[in-house]
Amino acid sequence: MKGRDGLIAAWGGRLPLGDGVEPxxxxxxxxxxxxxxxxxAGLKTPVEIHVKxxxxxxxxxxxxxxxxxxxxxxxxxxxxxLICASTGNTSxxxxxxxxxxxxxxxxxxxxxxIALGKLAQAIxxxxxxxxxxxxxDQGMELxxxxxxxAPVTLVxxxxxxxxxxxxxxxxxxxxxxxxxxxxxxxxxGNAGNISAYWMGYSEAAGQPSGCVxxxxxxxxxxxxxxxxxFATGRPRMLGYQAAGAAPIVLGRKVExxxxxxxxxxxxxxxxxEMALMAGEESGGWFDRxxxxxxxxxxxxxxxxxxxxxxPASAISIAGLLKDIEAGKVKPGSRIVCTLTGHGLKDPxxxxxxxxxxxxxxxxxxxxxxxxxxxxxx
Ligand code: AN7
Numbered sequence: 001m002k003g004r005d006g007l008i009a010a011w012g013g014r015l016p017l018g019d020g021v022e023p024x025x026x027x028x029x030x031x032x033x034x035x036x037x038x039x040x041a042g043l044k045t046p047v048e049i050h051v052k053x054x055x056x057x058x059x060x061x062x063x064x065x066x067x068x069x070x071x072x073x074x075x076x077x078x079x080x081x082l083i084c085a086s087t088g089n090t091s092x093x094x095x096x097x098x099x100x101x102x103x104x105x106x107x108x109x110x111x112x113x114i115a116l117g118k119l120a121q122a123i124x125x126x127x128x129x130x131x132x133x134x135x136x137d138q139g140m141e142l143x144x145x146x147x148x149x150a151p152v153t154l155v156x157x158x159x160x161x162x163x164x165x166x167x168x169x170x171x172x173x174x175x176x177x178x179x180x181x182x183x184x185x186x187x188x189g190n191a192g193n194i195s196a197y198w199m200g201y202s203e204a205a206g207q208p209s210g211c212v213x214x215x216x217x218x219x220x221x222x223x224x225x226x227x228x229x230f231a232t233g234r235p236r237m238l239g240y241q242a243a244g245a246a247p248i249v250l251g252r253k254v255e256x257x258x259x260x261x262x263x264x265x266x267x268x269x270x271x272x273e274m275a276l277m278a279g280e281e282s283g284g285w286f287d288r289x290x291x292x293x294x295x296x297x298x299x300x301x302x303x304x305x306x307x308x309x310x311p312a313s314a315i316s317i318a319g320l321l322k323d324i325e326a327g328k329v330k331p332g333s334r335i336v337c338t339l340t341g342h343g344l345k346d347p348x349x350x351x352x353x354x355x356x357x358x359x360x361x362x363x364x365x366x367x368x369x370x371x372x373x374x375x376x377x
Contacts, residue, residue: 003030055342066162085139088118157192170200189264308343
C-alpha cells in the first residue's frame with residue numbers, strides 16, 4: 001500500500017525537503033477513509049459521508065503528518081531541541097518524533113486543561129512538560145519568543161514545514177475517492193489544519209490559492225510540489241469552532257476560551273488569515289457548536305458507526321449534520337469529515353458521557369440475565 005513507509009516516502013516530491021533526506025518517521029499517514037453507513041441512512045437529505053480517521057496515526061492524531069516533516073527539517077538544520085505550546089496533541093507528537101530523532105523536547109501546556117492520554121504520551125516519551133498557569137494562547141506567545149532567544153526549534157504550525165506535511169491528507173483523499181469531495185469539514189482551533197487541507201486540495205487540482213502563496217513566501221526556494229495535478233476540482237471548506245472558543249466565527253479574539261473539546265480551546269488562532277482565505281476561496285463557511293452538540297456527535301459516531309474520536313474531532317460531524325439539516329448542503333453531495341484525534345486520547349470525557357449506564361450486579365446468572373432482558377426485551 002502506498003504510504004506504508006510514512007508520508008515523506010510517499011509524497012517527498014511534493015514536500016520542501018531535499019532529495020535523499022533521511023526521514024524522521026513513525027510510518028504516519030495512509031490513514032483509512034471510512035464511508036459512514038448508518039448515520040447518512042437516517043438523514044432526509046441523501047448524501048455520501050466519509051471520515052478520514054486521523055486517530056490511526058502513530059501518536060493518535062493528525063499532528064504526526066506535520067511533525068515528521070518539521071522534525072526531519074529540524075534535524076537537517078542541525079537542531080538539538082524542539083519546543084511547542086500545545087492543547088495536547090502537538091505535545092504528544094513532538095515528544096514522539098523528538099524521541100525518535102534523539103532531540104530534547106520542551107512542551108508548554110495549559111494547566112489542568114489537557115486530556116489525560118495526551119499528557120501520558122508526552123511524559124512517557126521523555127518531553128520536559130511545563131504546565132503554565134494560563135491558556136494555550138499565552139503559551140503560544142511564550143514559545144514564539146523563546147524560539148527567537150534560545151537554541152530550540154519551534155514545531156507549532158507557525159513552522160511552515162508542519163502544514164506542508166499536513167496537506168498530504170488532502171492528497172490521500174483525492175487518491176482514495178478518485179477526485180476531490182464536494183465538501184470537507186474540519187474542527188478549527190489554531191486553524192493550521194484547514195489551511196493545510198486547502199493547500200493540498202489546491203495543489204492536487206493545480207489551482208491557485210492564497211494559502212499556497214503564503215507557504216511559498218515562508219519556505220522560499222525550499223517550496224516544492226512536483227508531479228502535476230490529479231484532481232479536477234476542490235471542495236468547499238467548512239470549519240467548525242466550539243461556541244466558547246469561536247474567534248473566527250465572532251471575528252475577534254476570545255480572551256478566555258472554554259470548551260469540553262480541550263484540543264480546540266484556543267482564542268487567538270495563529271493561522272487565522274489563511275483559514276479565512278480557505279473559507280472564501282472555496283465558497284465555504286465557519287460556524288460554532290455548543291459542547292452539548294459536540295458530545296452528542298461524539299456519542300452518535302461511536303454508537304452508530306463504531307468509530308471513537310475525541311470531542312474536538314466530533315465537531316466536524318456535529319457541524320455537518322446541523323448544516324445538512326439547515327439545507328445548506330446540496331443533496332447528493334460527497335462529503336469528507338476529518339476525525340483529527342483518537343477517542344482514547346480523552347478517556348475522562350468518554351466515561352463521563354457513559355455514567356449511569358454501567359450496571360453493577362451480584363456475580364449471579366439471574367442478575368446478569370436481568371440486564372440482558374432489559375436491553376433485548
Ligand atoms: C484533535 O495540540 O492545537 O485548527 O496544540 O488536537 O490545526 O489547530 C491541537 C489542535 C483539531 C485543531 N483536532 O487543529 C495542539 C492543538 C484536534 C486537535 C485541532 C487540534 P488546528
